[in-house]
Amino acid sequence: MSERDFLLEIGTEEIPARFIDPAVEQLKELAAAVLQENRLRYREIKTFGTPRRLTLYVCGLAEVQDPLVQEVRGPAVKVAFNQAGEPTRAALGFAKSQGVEVKDLVIKSVGPVEYVFAVLRQEGRPAMEVLPQICPALISGLHFPKPMRWGNLEVRFARPIRWLLALYGSEVVEFTYAGLRSGRVTYGHRFLSRGPLEVEHAAHYFEIMEKGRVVVDHRARREMIWRQVQELAARIGGRVERDEELLAEVANLVEYPVALCGSFEESFLELPGEVLITPMREHQRYFPVWDAQGKLLPRFIAVANGNEEHLDTIRTGNERVLRARLADAVFFWKEDLAVPLARRVEDLKKVVWQENLGSLYDKVERLVGLSRYLAGVFHLAPQEREKVSRAAYLCKADLVTTMVYEFPELQGVMGREYALRGGEDPEVAWAIFEHYLPRFAGDALPATMAGRILSLAEKMDNLVGCFAVGIEPTGSQDPYGLRRQALGFCHIVLDGRLVFSWRELAEQAYEQYRRQVKLDLPREALLSRLAEFFAQRLRGIFTERGFSYDTVEAVLAVGFDDMAGALERLQALAAFREGEEFEAVHTAFTRAHNLSRRHGSTTVDYAALVHPAEVDLYRAIREVQGAVEEHLAQRRFLEALKAVARLKEPVDSFFDAVMVMVEDEKTRNNRLGLLKAVATLVLNVADLSKLVISQAG
Structure with a gap:
């Protein structure tokens, strides 16, 4: 098939730097979609951008569209032909409506029924007929964060469009857009090149741009x-x-x-x-x-x-x-x-943090309280607790300094520097800086314990406050950076292996807010929304670390209040799935969990056990339960799962010997309690019903 290179250059006034890379990617995706939709084959799409141009270069674009072949279904064969095999009025009418001969109808099965089909073939149009329609669609399909209009045009673009270059091989692709007619003329560097530059052939474009002192790529x-x-x-x-x-x-x-x-x-x-x-x-x-x-x-x-x-x-x-x-x-x-950092804290009373959530001084009071709570949870020594409290008290004071007012990017940095120059303990100074970490994807995490505590307190305060007054991320809108805050929170906990309840910290934050301001969301509703929000962040983190989606779901399904524990359980389950004992535990859990899912208790009346298989299972559970509880207490989650493997044979014997769903309520509840106890042992680590198990054969 014959082919030529296609070139489209959109010449503009200077486009903001941050718009260019996204626009280049967008143009490539858009071109691929439009060319596919128009059945125009190509070898490769390249896109480029400079402050004054966006360029699309399609290598080896077919000169003619691929033909369009459509199959239109008609009546069923038994309706289209009589017993003698002759076409009925239904077949004749269908063929005529589709513009084909009856003899050209084909028969195909759709499920158990055979139908007649008309195969319609529409020859492709030349590319030079299609490209003039494609080019305006490509330009208008580009979107920018802040597009602008110019003159009296309704067109919107990143900046005013000044010329349009469109060539298919050596031929101009003629179209109009934004009051401009396309041609073969472009312009070089604004200062190093004079006058218009004519491009005779698309393949000459890069050479001409080089002469015009423009590096297009x-x-x-x-x-x-x-x-x-x-x-x-x-x-x-x-x-x-x-x-x-x-x-x-x-x-x-x-x-x-x-x-x-x-x-x-x-x-x-x-x-x-x-x-x-x-x-x-x-x-x-x-x-x-x-x-x-x-x-x-x-x-x-x-x-x-x-x-x-x-x-x-x-x-x-x-x-x-x-x-x-x-x-x-x-x-x-x-x-x-000239002014010590501590003396600036009072000035925070004049600065509103969020209109429904009080001042920065109110935030400082909450951060002091949350930091003291976490210092107690992590059993810090009294001297270390004082450092954490001091850092929390000073952490926002640099926001009212002249330097941070002029250079907002230096918040935290200047707090650290002014604290050090003011004679504060170095650990206090570094915690002031670290409480903003991580500031962006890939940024460093707090390295000191005081920094971790203060950063966790800050992020939870932000999340709870915003969620409680109805400020939640929606789509691409996240003005308070709550997704980033939650991700940072999770990374700090997981990286530091910090063992604590994020729900209890959230409750502490909620109570502190409730003493200061009116909140819209009840506490339980808030915790539920935060749990969902954190779950999404953890899913992303865990899958990025290479854990399979179903393994992640199995662990998250049984809770992640202890985030560090969730990671440890995830690592244990991933390792356990590779071992020989996995099948035994999975089988025992599945049989027990499926029947006892709706049974709410693990209570078993030993005196009412009537069959030896029940007694054997009960004793096995008691023995394994002690081992599992000891492993869980020591956070040996892999060993806990392995211990449950010992229940495979007692569970199988139980199912072989007795019927669970008997009429006698006491016997039925006893047996369901046994199965619930088996399932619960595994549910301490993960819900294995979430796992996708491939079947051999």
Whole structure:
């Protein structure tokens, strides 16, 4: 089949950097779907993006659509033909309605009944007829977080569209969109290329873009920037840590990158490292430079959009901007240090945390209470408990400092630094910083016990408060970051193997709120919703760690109030499924659980046992129960499951010898109690009925 390459370039005003990568992925998915829908085969789809263009390049796009073959079902064969095999009026009418001859009808079975089918074949249209309809659909199908309109057009896009390039091989795909007519003209770099550039053939596009000083491939720009940054850092005896997020953003700010190295006064190095890095990275998009010992150098690397001409002027401008920001930071630092952190806590009374949940000072009071509760649960020494309480009291004070007001990203960081400079215990200072951890996916978890406790208290306070006043994540909306908070909570518990009841902590948080504000959700309803919310997070964490979905469900089904215990039970069950004793326990549990599922008690009247098989099972249960309880107390969950395997033979003998569902109520309840006791032993670890067991043969 003949094929050509297809090129679509959407030329725009500068698109925000954060829009580009999602738009490139979106364009690829959209193109694949639209081409499939239109029965146009292709070899490969590539998409690219720069600040001034989004590009779709389809390699080997078929010149003609695949034919459309449809089978339309008609009447049943016994209705379509008489006993002599001649077509009836039903067959003749159906064939005529579909535009085919009766002789061309085919017979196919649908279940037990045979029907006649008309096979309709529609020849494919040339790609050049289809592409003019596809192109506008591709452009209008792209969505952006904040699209805009321009002129008097109803069209919405990331930024105003300025030109449209569309070629199928060497032919222009003609269409109009946003008041523009497509053609073979594109534009190069805004400053390094002059005038329009004509593309004779789709295959020439990348060569022409290179001449126009545009690196179209955003991935290539990223690596180009990284090489330049590394080379510059090495020249000054430094190194730069690879920062994928910053690299991606910088790559999407330029079309032809050139890196440059700037400097600032060494006196600024007296500031904490994060105070220097934040303006560089978050505000100016610069790469900080470290020496071999990991100390910041008074240097930075920036990336300009152009060539090496006027680079000295650009460097001077960047140095001037950074110097001003760092001078501000020095001023904020000195001003903030003049007031001890503890004296700022009172100022939190003037700051509303959430309109229905009180001030930041109210939150601090709750965090002190929750931290004291957890310190008691974890049996911390009195001195350590005081450090936790002190950290909870001070943890929000930096929010009313000038530095954090100017650089919100430094919350927690400045709390730690001001606490250290103010003479607070280092453990208190680090807990202030760590209570925000983890701040994003892959971020570090709190390393100190005080930090873990305060972080858990903070996250539970946020979750309980928001859920209690009706603020829950919906779809993609999660303004308070509650999913992230719950994930962080789970990771801290699991990573630290912290054994406690999250429900009891939630109840403590609920009671503290209830003393301060009016809550909309009753306590039990809140706990139920939180349980569902945490379950979703744990499912994700456990499956990411490689546990099968059904193993996870089996463990979560019997509870996860002790999250660390849930992980241990999960590990035990996963290992147990690989062992020889699994089948014995699974069989015994299944037979016992299926019958006793609705029976609510494990009570058995020994004196009323009437058959030796009942007595044997009762004695076996008592013996195994003691072993299981001892294993559970020591958190030896795998051994607990193995102990239950000893019940396989007594359970089988019981089922062979007696009928459970007899008319006599006392006998029936006794037997159901025995089976319930067997099932309960396993349910201490997992609900094996949730497991998907493949059947051999």
